[in-house]
Amino acid sequence: MRIVVDTNIVFSAILNSNGLIGELLFNTERLFDFYAPEFIIDELNKHKTKLKHLTKMTSENIDISIYQVLKNIELISSQAISELDWQHAYELALDIDEDDTPFVATALGIKGAIWTGDKKLINGLQHKDFKEIYSTTELFELTK
Numbered sequence: 001m002r003i004v005v006d007t008n009i010v011f012s013a014i015l016n017s018n019g020l021i022g023e024l025l026f027n028t029e030r031l032f033d034f035y036a037p038e039f040i041i042d043e044l045n046k047h048k049t050k051l052k053h054l055t056k057m058t059s060e061n062i063d064i065s066i067y068q069v070l071k072n073i074e075l076i077s078s079q080a081i082s083e084l085d086w087q088h089a090y091e092l093a094l095d096i097d098e099d100d101t102p103f104v105a106t107a108l109g110i111k112g113a114i115w116t117g118d119k120k121l122i123n124g125l126q127h128k129d130f131k132e133i134y135s136t137t138e139l140f141e142l143t144k
Contacts, residue, residue, distance in 0.1 A: 017065070
């Protein structure tokens with residue numbers, strides 16, 4: 001199953017790689033193929049200071065943690081997604097959170113699902129009949 005990983009999931013994996021999120025990211029390669037838009041790198045870099053503060057890690061260790069998490073995720077270029085998928089994603093995300101457009105577009109482009117901890121995004125997209133979106137608990141249930 002193709003799964004697009006939202007930034008908040010990667011952020012959580014960096015904060016606690018031994019939790020359920022880490023378990024899913026690092027130990028389910030036979031079940032899931034993980035993807036993210038390349039845009040996720042910019043998002044993570046934007047939040048490095050916050051990560052440093054929360055983890056008490058050095059910048060170098062934050063970079064190592066980001067690398068360790070992202071090596072399990074295939075990054076998708078925005079150019080690899082069709083204009084039609086970008087437009088549809090924008091329309092879906094606009095009144096929920098426009099910043100999530102790249103994740104929705106990537107899911108549409110690869111014909112995959114989204115994994116996020118953002119309840120507003122989950123509820124908003126499901127309300128618009130976008131059903132291929134999972135919370136961590138829901139994704140874990142798929143492993144059973």
